[in-house]
Amino acid sequence: MELWYTENQTENVNFSMKVKNHLYSAKSDFQKIDIIDTYEFGRVLVIDNWTMVTEKDEFIYHEMITHVALATNPNIKNVLVIGAGDGGTVRELTRYNNIVNIDMVEIDKLVVEASIEYLPFTSCKLNDPRVNLYFEDGIKFVKDKKNLYDLIIVDSTDPIGPGEGLFTTEFYTNCFNALTEKGILINQCESPYYDNNAYEMKRSYGKLNKLFDICKAYQYHMPTYPSGHMIFCFASKVLDPVADLNSELWNSLGLDTKYYNTDIHKGAFALPNYVIKMLNDTLE
Numbered sequence: 551m552e553l554w555y556t557e558n559q560t561e562n563v564n565f566s567m568k569v570k571n572h573l574y575s576a577k578s579d580f581q582k583i584d585i586i587d588t589y590e591f592g593r594v595l596v597i598d599n600w601t602m603v604t605e606k607d608e609f610i611y612h613e614m615i616t617h618v619a620l621a622t623n624p625n626i627k628n629v630l631v632i633g634a635g636d637g638g639t640v641r642e643l644t645r646y647n648n649i650v651n652i653d654m655v656e657i658d659k660l661v662v663e664a665s666i667e668y669l670p671f672t673s674c675k676l677n678d679p680r681v682n683l684y685f686e687d688g689i690k691f692v693k694d695k696k697n698l699y700d701l702i703i704v705d706s707t708d709p710i711g712p713g714e715g716l717f718t719t720e721f722y723t724n725c726f727n728a729l730t731e732k733g734i735l736i737n738q739c740e741s742p743y744y745d746n747n748a749y750e751m752k753r754s755y756g757k758l759n760k761l762f763d764i765c766k767a768y769q770y771h772m773p774t775y776p777s778g779h780m781i782f783c784f785a786s787k788v789l790d791p792v793a794d795l796n797s798e799l800w801n802s803l804g805l806d807t808k809y810y811n812t813d814i815h816k817g818a819f820a821l822p823n824y825v826i827k828m829l830n831d832t833l834e
Contacts, residue, residue, distance in 0.1 A: 552568060553568070553569040553570075553572070554566050554567065554568055554569060555567050555569050555586055555588070555594070555596070557596075557599060557600060557601055558599070559744070559776040559777075560744050560746065560776070563744070563776070565601075565774070565776075567586075567588040567589075567590060567591055567594065568588060568589045568590065569586050569587065569588050569589075570586075570587040570588060570589060571586070571587045572584070572586050572587075573585045573586060573587055573593070573668055574664055574667075574668055576660055576664065578658050578659075578660040578661070579658075580657060580658045581597050581598050581658060582597065582598050582599070583595075583596070583597055583658075583660055583661055583664055584596040584597075585664060585668045585669065588604075590606065591604035591605060591606040591607065591774060592604060592605025592606050593605045593668060593669055593671075594774075595636055595661075595664075595665065595669060597661070601774050601775070602636065603636045603638065603669065603672060604774050605669075605671055606773075606774075607772055607773050607774055608636075608638050608671070608672060609807075609808045609809055610770055610771065610772055610808075610809045611638070611770065611772055611780075612638035612639055612641065612642050612672070613642060613807050613808065613809045613810040614768075614770040614782060614809065614810060614818070615639055615642075615703055615705060615736055615738070615782060616639055616642040616643055616703065616736075617642065617800075617805075617807065617810040617815070618736070618768065618782070618784060618791060618810075618815055618818070619701050619703075619734045619736050619784070619791075620643075620646055620701075620800070621795055621796060621797070621799075621800040621812060621815055622734065622784075622786075622789050622790075622791045622794050622795055622796070623700065623701070623732055623734060623789055623794070624648065624796055624799050624800065625648065625700070625732075626646070626648065626649060626700040626701045626734075627648060627649060627650045627651065627700055628649075628650065628651045628653075628698065628699050628700050628701075628730075629643055629649055629651065629652045629653070629699060629700065629701045629702075629703070630652075630653045630654075630655070630692065630695075630698075630699045630701070630702045630703070630728065631643070631652060631653070631654040631655070631702075631703045631705060632655050632656075632688035632691070632692070632702070632703070632704050632705065632706065633655075633656060633657075633688065633704065633705040633706040634654060634656065634703070634705035635656040635658060635661030635662045635665060636661070636665045636669055636672040636673060637662070637665055637666075637669070637672045637673035637674070637675065637676045638672035638673075639703055639705045640652060640654055640675055640676055640678070640681055641672060641673075641674060641675040644675040644678045644680065644681070645805055646803075649680065650680060651680055651682070652678070652680050652681045652682065653682050653684065653699075654676075654681060654682065654683050654684065655684045655686060655687075655688040655691045655692075656683070656684070656685060656688075657685070657686065657687050657688065658685075659685040662676070662683070662685070688704075689721050689724075692721070692724045692725055692728050693724050695724070695727070695728035696727055696728065697727075697728070697729070697730055697731075698728050698729075698730070699728050699729055699730065699733060700729075700730050700732065700733055700734070701733065701734050701735075701736070702725050702728060702729060702733070702734075702735045702736070703735075703736045704725070704735070704736065704737045704738060705738060706738050717750070717753065717754050717757075718757075719757045719760075719761075722735075722757050722758055722761055723761060726761050726762065726787075729787065731787060731788065732786070732787070732788055732789055733786065733787060734784065734785070734786045734789060735758070735762070735783075735784075735785040735786070736782055736783070736784060736785075737754060737758065737782065737783045737785065738782065739751050739754050739755060739767060739781040739782055739783040740754065740780070740781060741775065741776055741777050741779055741780050741781060742779065742781060742822075742824065742825045742828055743776070743777030743779050744776055744777055747776055747777070748828060751767075751781055751828070752828055752829065752831065752832045753832075754783060755767055755781075755783055755829055755832055756832035758783050758785045759785075759832065761785070762785040762786060762787060763786070763787055763788065764784075764785065764786045764787070764788070764789065764790050764791075765783060765784070765785045765786075766783070766784050766785075766790075766791055766792075766819055767781050767782070767783050767784075767819075767821060767825070767829055768781070768782055768783075768784060768791070768818035768819045768821075769781055769782075769818050769821060769825070770782065770809075770818065781825070791815070791819060792816055792819055795812065795815055795816065797812035797815075800812055
């Protein structure tokens with residue numbers, strides 16, 4: 551008998567993977583967590599029936615959520631990561647010797663424990679001595695922080711369930727206050743393609759754009775996410791991700807990446823016209 555995992559990406563679109571084994575299943579206080587082993591994508595983390603991480607393409611997401619900021623500001627030392635329970639974002643951050651502290655705040659301890667046991671390809675650096683794990687609400691964690699972090703990465707699930715509060719103006723304002731003068735905020739910003747995702751993209755971008763002097767969307771391509779066409783938001787008080795990109799310095803680090811390079815960095819900010827129109831509509 552064949553076993554398939556099917557994700558309902560919209561009411562009219564399904565995405566399926568053929569499964570070897572169902573390795574893990576649990577219900578935490580916040581969400582349902584499953585880990586499956588698939589033929590095409592390797593091990594897959596599924597939360598509330600949504601694909602979060604696959605062994606085959608996670609490098610795309612995790613490289614683009616981290617290296618764009620680090621190539622723009624090579625002097626980042628203190629980082630806050632909200633969410634990211636699989637550990638992939640932290641893995642990429644630990645590749646930088648200039649970073650001295652990484653605070654990772656994940657509301658669901660069970661996600662981290664499952665990832666450590668079943669997803670070593672992403673969780674392998676959670677024991678780095680620079681990493682401090684906090685199992686609490688990231689919304690509350692950032693509230694009283696002022697002028698502290700050079701980089702905040704919001705690596706969240708979609709804006710439903712426990713991730714919903716990470717897309718509010720209040721939360722973004724607290725992040726703004728927690729950033730240093732040259733601080734950068736990177737936010738998971740959904741997709742422009744399907745209507746429900748596009749709505750959340752516009753809502754998130756619009757809120758960030760009102761708070762930060764510099765707010766730019768950039769794209770990456772994830773085969774296993776809805777439509778494959780995804781967006782991050784780069785927000786900063788003073789740094790521009792294209793004008794302030796230090797390609798020469800970043801390339802001198804000799805980091806071995808599979809997706810990110812400084813040409814991709816610049817090109818990712820060149821958006822299709824339909825996306826530009828959507829984002830411009832949020833400014834009206």
